[in-house]
Amino acid sequence: MTLSIKPISDALLSWFDQHGRHDLPWQAEKSPYYTWISEIMLQQTQVKTVIPYFQRFIAEFPDVQALAAAPVDRVLHHWTGLGYYARARNLHKAAQIITREFSGHFPDTQAELEKLPGIGRSTAGAILSIALGKKAAILDGNVKRVLARYHAVKGWSGEAAVQKQLWALAEQHTPDQRNGDYTQAIMDLGATLCRRSKPNCSACPLNTDCRALALGITDQLPTPKPRKILPxxxxxxxxxxxxxxxxxxxxxxxxxxxxxxxxxxxxxxxxxxxxxxxxxxxxxxxxxxxxxxxxxxxxxxxxxxxxxxxxxxxxxxxxxxxxxxxxxxxxxxxxxxxxxxxxxxxxxxxxxxxxxxxxxx
Known part of the structure; x- marks a missing residue:
């Protein structure tokens, strides 16, 4: 079933051209490798923290072949402080698969990318759209926040029904043209204006039609994960x-x-x-x-x-x-x-x- 929604891409791209981030180190080269490394590092980690790690990582492992050939301990060493170290181990495993089975070239389909260790639907979409110019949607934390507020989607995104709804919205908002710029734009909006706390709604290019802003519930969305007492x-x-x-x-x-x-x-x-x-x-x-x-x-x-x-x-x-x-x-x-x-x-x-x-x- 197709949802009837007002596209946000035109307003978002106009904002991105003027106010988006265009000088991040992984934007220096539009390659699947740069996009992949940055997207994995940015999971659970802020951009300002990732930048120096990305620069050191690329200096040590400039391409997928260098990463595949490195000892895993060396890869873990360059992940110091980023946490969630399964990400680094999966990077190393995936690099070896890409080198061995794809002659060092990244797969260029969603299905093939998602077969690689540590690459899910959203990361695959980012690689396809940003690096390869293909139409593909993403749904990282920033995008979830933008869409949940814009459409006033209630419920924790970890619930299957909410996740399905957000993916449907992400797919429909993704434009046919300038797909890579749109992907970067919606991530930038979530990181710089539609922040988790104290969002800058007055500067947001989507504020006219944002349902959460109209209802006065931007501080309640996205719905947080239910808290539980940890053992x-x-x-x-x-x-x-x-x-x-x-x-x-x-x-x-x-x-x-x-x-x-x-x-x-x-x-x-x-x-x-x-x-x-x-x-x-x-x-x-x-x-x-x-x-x-x-x-x-x-x-x-x-x-x-x-x-x-x-x-x-x-x-x-x-x-x-x-x-x-x-x-x-x-x-x-x-x-x-x-x-x-x-x-x-x-x-x-x-x-x-x-x-x-x-x-x-």
Whole structure:
């Protein structure tokens, strides 16, 4: 069923030509690679935060082939601080698929793009419209906010019926001409004027027909996600130091919490070396609280000073000694682990280090 709506593209494009953002670093080259990297980075993250990360990422991985060839730890290292690290792992996987199965060229259809890890309907639409000039709709957070207010769509967008309604509106507002500019324009409007809080409705090119503004409910839309009390989980982590002051780290499994990142071993981990499990901690540090989207984690750090031969832990799988004095090697570290390591006193007895870090939320 086709909805009867007044198109917003003409007013939005006129506004974009005068007031839109035209000098973002990923706009310097209209390529699927630039658009893809920027769209993934912009998920859950503001433009001003993304800009320096994008510039450093592109400098290190200038094209999809370079990204595919890089070690995943190097990719995680350049994702430091952006959080939601599954995004970086999916980028790496998708780059390898594009290089291996498409000879380094991005697929140019919605269906093929959506088959790639980490690319959903909206990201695929952005790549098609912005980089390839094809008509395709998007529905990221900014677009949802604009459409929900303009049409006074009530209900949380995570509900299937609301999501379906917003996608139908997004599809119908997407014009046949200047599709890429329109995509950038509606994202810009949501980011600069139709903000989550304190929207600048007086400057909005759509204010004449905005239903939420007419009804005085712009502060109520989009309908927020229903809040729920998050459970609390606890874990004890072992800070194992050798005679040189280095800290023992183990790489976590590829899936689950901090998948593929380097972390302090868990005290109750069955793989914890016997020489540690039989020792008493030298010190128990204050509980560190860390929150995820679906639960709160309370971490109890316990410090161990290794007295037995170091090979008792080096026999453990996927481990390394981390020099907190001179962290140089690019490895992926979980954010709370990085915080704990930064708080430890330096007691290094060797002149140089050989490991470094990134973090994950």
């Amino acid at each position: 609390v989980k606890t874990v004890s982590l072992a800070i194992v130091r050798n005679s040189a002051g280095d800290v023992w780290l183990q790489q976590r499994p590829p899936s689950g919490i901090w998948g593929g990142l380097w972390s302090l071993p868990e005290i109750n981990d069955p793989d914890l070396p016997f020489c540690l499990s039989t020792q008493h901690p030298k010190q128990t540090l204050a509980v560190l609280k860390h929150s995820f989207s679906h639960y709160h984690l309370h971490i109890t750090p316990q410090v161990y000073q290794l007295k037995t031969p170091e090979n008792c832990v080096m026999e453990a799988a996927n481990g390394l000694w981390y020099n907190i004095d001179q962290p140089l090697q690019a490895i992926g570290l979980a954010a709370p682990v990085k915080k704990l390591l930064q708080q430890l006193p330096i007691q290094s007895t060797h002149p140089s280090g050989d490991s470094g870090a990134t973090d994950e939320s």
